[in-house]
Amino acid sequence: MPFKAEYIWVDGTQPTAKLRSKTKIVDDGADLPIWGFDGSSTNQAPGDKSDCVLNPVLSCPDPIRGGDNVLVMCEVLLIDGTPHPTNTRAACTALASQYEDQEPIFGIEQEYTFFKDGRPYGFPVGGGYPAPQGGYYCGVGADEVFGREIVEKHMDACLTAGLHLSGINAEVMPGQWEFQIGPVAAPRVADELWVARWLLYRIAEEFGIAATLDPKPVKGDWNGAGAHTNFSTNAMRSGYDAIITACEALGKRVPEHIAGYGAGIEHRLTGMHETAPWSEYSYGVSDRGASVRIPWQVEKDGKGYIEDRRPNANCDPYVTTALIIETCCSALAQP
Template sequence: MSVLDNSPNAKLDKTLLDKYLRLPLPEGKVQATYIWVDGTGENVRAKDRTLDFLPKAPKDYPIWTYDGSSTYQSEGRNSDIYLYPVAVYKDPFKTGGNNVLVLCETYNYNKEPTESNKRRACAEAAERAVDTKPWFGIEQEYTLLDMDGRPWGWPTNGFPGPQGPYYCGVGADKVFAREVVEAHYRACLYAGIDLAGTNAEVMPAQWEFQVGPGEGMKCADDLWVARYILHRIAEEYGIVVTFDPKPMAGNWNGSGAHCNFSTKAMREDNGIIEIEKAIDKLSKQHLRHIQAYDPKGGKDNLRRLTGLHETSSIHDFSAGVANRGASIRIPRGVAEDKKGYLEDRRPSSNCDPYSVCNALIRTCILDE
């Protein structure tokens, strides 16, 4: 039996949809997909509405609501959660018009941020640190699964060969579902996401894309929308995307979201001094960052940060030049140029990028 037999989506004839998507929209109509983070802190939800005008900025989009009791964010007797638009992207799925993806923050009935709204605190920190011009770049690793939860392309009753030939691999016996990756890459660029690149990762069926560098909130906003686009594209192929930091137990690499971070001072001549100061601050706040770097306060990363498979130990802070087994890696080129950025390798693949960026700003810039 083919793995596609278990996927209703994969059986649909996608050419039929294209026939209808080519129909022109009525004059002045815009299809807007509102996207938000649900109560899990790691999954995205979305719903569509029609607008009869094209807003000029995110603040001009209508505030909307949804049933928070169905997204782990409220009780049924007081279920309405507010959607506040904060960033807008071109829609790569509905291209026949001015259609958009609208990223939103979520607010409770009393207009206070929901528990899963980590963007609000990050935006406040970024505003206070704006003069230092913090840049972020995040390397998002993920794994593709079939409908039975098995990594895509793996033998049904066995395992592929040991890790080694798969990282940046080429060939049908080394990489699986490249179509999904290529489609995602192009769709993100079309949408306006600063997607810097992509590659096959160490475990077969594991991939990575890089977002940024972007100043302030841009990288974290882009990453959430890039995740949404990835889920949507994989959905069409009948493939499941998982951001679980250790999807396969045993001698297989886990998945992270390494965060590259710098300030204006770090990027200038002799910025290595500022990088070393930041690393010293981070060494004193290790537990705080571990708690911020996965949605379960470190429990997910406990399965990944073991000191093996290119990770540091979750219990100890470390730093080093070109050391992929350290908490903080200083890239070789940065050490040679004596300026640039640091790479925090601790965030898990299912992290909330707002929490990661918020923690780095508050520790390294605001000295909190």
């Protein structure tokens, strides 16, 4: 019996890439083949050289179609088999392999905001603003929580797909939520985050609601949306000196990280709403106003992980994890 394989890939839209997908019917028992697509329609090729290649890198059960159907995360290749210029996974994979002896792992906290009819879900239909933020975070009740039915369905879908989903919660602004993927190594954590994003968009579609990764969906006194990235290596999980080494290393490459952490980052990292200014760098224990937070339990235990709070909700997780691996693991590798 043939099955349906939903091939998913990251396109070439700038400054923030989009997800694309299409369905291939595959014969039962057959391997998932490479496939092609029209790159001239995805900002990845000119019309006279439009062919691009989809190379499967992760397959998991399709929780929407069920049965033997699968979701297939793909990387984009040129027709000669080399990585496409928009393929950020290739560099991430190379760095993860280079430092695999340090066993770097990640947990990414993906925030997002529901929109309906051009307004954040939960904002007044006739215009204006709801009550100030505060009670919405991890809230309960129809006056403070909006979109839970979508969130629950998305959570179940991620678990059915076998993703390393570790939790969900309502966020500070109405209609704003978060899910977490990890802890798991790169590039797998990024593969799974892209699949989880696709599932979020696809499920919200059934409710007539859009999910956006806009880092500052509402201007003014409202929290932005980030992708806080938790990170550790075997040395960090064994001793506190490595924690400090990683934090110090991140402070030496601030421009590179800010440039790779998502478009519009200056609108979110203002020094307000639990952020540090994008142009400055700081780290501290239990400090959500710092660029990098060291959880209090980590200081107490003398080992653990750090949380880079700078990445935007719209970051490319391949780029984010590659930057952190390159910066921290190279510093930790020094004698």
